[in-house]
Amino acid sequence: PVLEFGAIAALYDLAQxxxxxxxxxxxxxxxxxxxxxxxxxxxxVINRAVAPTSKAQIAAWYERSSLPxxxxxxxxxxTSQRFWDNMDRVPAEALLAMERELSTxxxxxxxxxxxxxxxxxxxxxxxxxxxxxQSTLAQRGKSKEGRxxxxxxxxxxxxxxxxxxxxxxxxxxxxxxxxxxFRSVVFxxxxxxxxxxxxxxxxxxxxxKGNNTEDTLAVIGQEYHLxxxxxxxxxxxxxxxxxxxxxxxxxxxxxxxVVSYRTRQEVFGRTFTVLVTYNExxxxxx
Numbered sequence: 001p002v003l004e005f006g007a008i009a010a011l012y013d014l015a016q017x018x019x020x021x022x023x024x025x026x027x028x029x030x031x032x033x034x035x036x037x038x039x040x041x042x043x044x045v046i047n048r049a050v051a052p053t054s055k056a057q058i059a060a061w062y063e064r065s066s067l068p069x070x071x072x073x074x075x076x077x078x079t080s081q082r083f084w085d086n087m088d089r090v091p092a093e094a095l096l097a098m099e100r101e102l103s104t105x106x107x108x109x110x111x112x113x114x115x116x117x118x119x120x121x122x123x124x125x126x127x128x129x130x131x132x133x134q135s136t137l138a139q140r141g142k143s144k145e146g147r148x149x150x151x152x153x154x155x156x157x158x159x160x161x162x163x164x165x166x167x168x169x170x171x172x173x174x175x176x177x178x179x180x181x182f183r184s185v186v187f188x189x190x191x192x193x194x195x196x197x198x199x200x201x202x203x204x205x206x207x208x209k210g211n212n213t214e215d216t217l218a219v220i221g222q223e224y225h226l227x228x229x230x231x232x233x234x235x236x237x238x239x240x241x242x243x244x245x246x247x248x249x250x251x252x253x254x255x256x257x258v259v260s261y262r263t264r265q266e267v268f269g270r271t272f273t274v275l276v277t278y279n280e281x282x283x284x285x286x
Contacts, residue, residue: 007050021042034082035073043067043071047062112162118206119158120156121156121182137172156169238274257280
């Protein structure tokens, strides 16, 4: 109980500091009496972070929590239908505008270091019925959790290297692979980190080999540093380099004896520094 109280208090205090409710209500104004969209979404977010329940159970959880003394809402106002009705009022363009504004505020308020940003995509399964045709996002695809019999959603995130704070997200159909999803969000991704890093120098974007395509690298441009990985089978000449030419990396940072070979090579029409690494323990495990 003490831990849950502290978590709720910390999250509510953070929401007050960032003016989350006011931000949401500015983009989706309140209609009629009762809780605003901002209040309901904040309540749902805190519930999901601390003690996830169904929307039908949030009212009971709310009454047992410390939130009534701060939010001043009545449990009778927190029906599942009210949640769904208000969530339906939030269009995709409003979500995007709110996220842009919130990410800018978080960066400024907490002075986050934006010199290194990480991008990655994953997917997660849902229990949406197979024959439900209303959802265009939940689709059959290659589930990274091995649940191929269920519909899945794709999720892409851009986070800071500093505390891994999310700055950008995109939900995409579960039947899209990583390069397809990256191409679909890359323009918004580039626009977002250009807005956020206007005063930052030597910005580095890190992503995995699933996003390696020539067109996406062209969109990102050459004003930022990139760190990615290559598919070994696509570069047989690098795999043929003898071990004698590899150098041991810093043993304090890599105690498992990681060795590396450094070179310059053209990849997707651009010249990059390429590091070929070898770890005996990882090799044996794989």
